[in-house]
Amino acid sequence: MNQYKVEEDFEYNGLRCVVALMSMGHRCGYVGITKKHPLYGKDYDTNCPELLKSEVEGEPIGERGIIPFLKPNDTEYMSPECYFDVHGGITYAGGGENSKYPVESNLWWFGFDCAHCEDSNDYDAALKYGIMTQEHYDYLTQMEWKYPTHGVIRTQEYVKDQCESLADQLNMIKGAN
Secondary structure, three states, X not given: OOXXXXXXXXXXXXXXXXXXXXXXXXEEEEEEEOOOOOOOOOOOOOOXXXXXXXXXXXXXXXXXXXXXXXXXXXXXXXXXXXXXOOOOOOOEEEEOOOEOOOOOEOOEEEEEEOOOOOEEOOHXXXXXXXXXXXXXXXXXXXXXXXXXXXXXXXXXXXXXXXXXXXXXXXXXXXXXX
């Protein structure tokens, strides 16, 4: 059984974007960059202040996850997870030559997930795509009834919009184009 289903694979402002539904029912978004981009090959927690200085008085832009706030928030420490404004912050960086995740490519991917405190899972879509078994679906939906999260299902369209926003931000990095 597949661990995820690619719901969209599209290009936006010259960058490849992917929306994937994971087997647990949450969505993830990815934006791929080429070797020409200065962040190619950098992990999401790599310190690279020379590349990520904000135009807003040295402050990093955006809505980030909780982990970056535990690190210094100045120009001495500036990583992609601290800088980019995307749902829950950047939680993935990887890819490269002959990569197969999230799709086959030679791109370096920055990604985010929608499996945070205020998020909920789209179990129905996971079941429909065949990436979740009926037995697992029944179990999880029963648990949701017992322990409701009251979260929001982040739709395919929502994740696509977040990918487009991340692509715009990646294109703003000096030397990206």
